[in-house]
Amino acid sequence: xxxxxxxxxxxxxxxxxxxxxxxxxxxxxxxxxxxxxxxxxxxxxxxxxxxxxxxxxxxxxxxxxxxxxxxxxxxxxxxxxxxxxxxxxxxxxxxxxxxxxxxxxxxxxxxxxxxx
Numbered sequence: 001x002x003x004x005x006x007x008x009x010x011x012x013x014x015x016x017x018x019x020x021x022x023x024x025x026x027x028x029x030x031x032x033x034x035x036x037x038x039x040x041x042x043x044x045x046x047x048x049x050x051x052x053x054x055x056x057x058x059x060x061x062x063x064x065x066x067x068x069x070x071x072x073x074x075x076x077x078x079x080x081x082x083x084x085x086x087x088x089x090x091x092x093x094x095x096x097x098x099x100x101x102x103x104x105x106x107x108x109x110x111x112x113x114x115x116x
Contacts, residue, residue: 024099026047027047033049033052034049034050034051034052034054034055035047035048035049035050036048036050036054037097039097039102039105041080041105042109043109044105044106044109045097045102045105045106074095074096075095077095077096077097077101078093078094078095080101080105081093081094081095081101084101084104084105084108087108089104089107089108090104091104
């Protein structure tokens with residue numbers, strides 16, 4: 001009887017667990033379609049469908065101009081992450097919009113909206 005009660009409690013506890021949102025994949029991806037995460041400093045993260053041939057093109061070598069543009073975007077993201085960190089959000093300054101950065105970004109936008 002005790003075993004049944006313990007198993008029931010474990011199942012109830014497991015079913016109540018909190019699930020964190022993962023921003024590495026689109027919310028409802030369709031098989032065979034390709035998506036790109038769009039980061040805008042004034043909006044929440046959005047996913048848009050792209051042509052899958054663009055993904056193949058990204059694997060080729062970048063030109064000097066493309067590398068410079070990439071480095072510029074990375075530095076801008078690092079500055080934004082430093083700003084979020086200074087405001088007390090739990091982010092790491094990497095120059096990449098990872099899950100921690102996106103969660104902090106969404107919270108920052110919510111607080112900014114409340115202040116207006």
